[in-house]
Amino acid sequence: MADATQEPEDGIWLYCSNSAVRRAARQLGRLYDDAMGDTGLKGTQFSLLSQIWRSGEPTLKNLAEAMVMDLSALGHTLKPLLRDGFVELVPDEKDRRVKRVRLTEAGEAIQRELTSRWQAAQSRFDAAFGKEKSEELRRMLAFISSPEFAERFTAG
């Protein structure tokens, strides 16, 4: 308990997986944001643009699911990108409830620029953490992010 003599390395993050992941997210957030440099965009925006590009005009619903993000949260996060003209929403042909996200010309251009910078950052990550362990870590995190894991967690 309230014992100020403990080691600074000891903390809730060594026992709580949620605390551990968020703490690492803060550290990486800063590191990758820095890597995006003067582009004016952040690491999270790179992830989003990148996934939109990889998905090829996904619906908001599908994109949100892939990103394991709340649909409304995705909407909010997309605001600045829409405002700055990097993405646009196009109504679906068949289902009028559906909207698809698409990268604009400017969006593709900035995405290429960000990808280049991201690649450099990811290489530094792999070098600092070890390429093998790096891949293993991402696989672990992908599993934790899966519906199967949520199912197991909730059921347990």
Add this chain to the structure above:
Amino acid sequence: MADATQEPEDGIWLYCSNSAVRRAARQLGRLYDDAMGDTGLKGTQFSLLSQIWRSGEPTLKNLAEAMVMDLSALGHTLKPLLRDGFVELVPDEKDRRVKRVRLTEAGEAIQRELTSRWQAAQSRFDAAFGKEKSEELRRMLAFISSPEFAERFTAG
């Protein structure tokens, strides 16, 4: 590129560590928030109260460093907890620039309640992910959150 035929399991998070960690943080955020139930507090607040308790009246600076959080971000995050009377700021005796964070009576009470709920959630996490791998994961994340890692990453 924009090839909609790809597997839904494929995504930027399999290549970008930052994307992978944030994605997992969103999943765990929801699972642990749910675990906090009707207490009105979230998993992040549990982490904070917990670390304050473990540190024994830390300075804002020290707490921010331990949590790998920006000092101003910590200040913002503490707002709701201060408003609801779970923590209080006490000026340091020696250095008048310094403020220390302390749990109030209500703060200790809610912290005990949250810890109980957190323990149940953490047990489910360990069961779903494997106790061994769970500990290994937290160690990996703790390393990634360390100044040494940031140093290696930035230098590399």
Add this chain to the structure above:
DNA sequence: TTAAAATACTGGCATATGCAACTAAATAAA
């Protein structure tokens, strides 16, 4: 001892996220 530099915090502004309530549209049930 006085001026310059480093510290610890605060406040404002911006993005990141989630939940609950609400609207529009499509689908299943009567």
Add this chain to the structure above:
DNA sequence: TTTATTTAGTTGCATATGCCAGTATTTTAA
């Protein structure tokens, strides 16, 4: 087909976080 239910998004409100600029102190250098 009329009605109930489910789906896909939107909007408002709240917490989470970070950067930058500004204030109060303390420490260091002249």
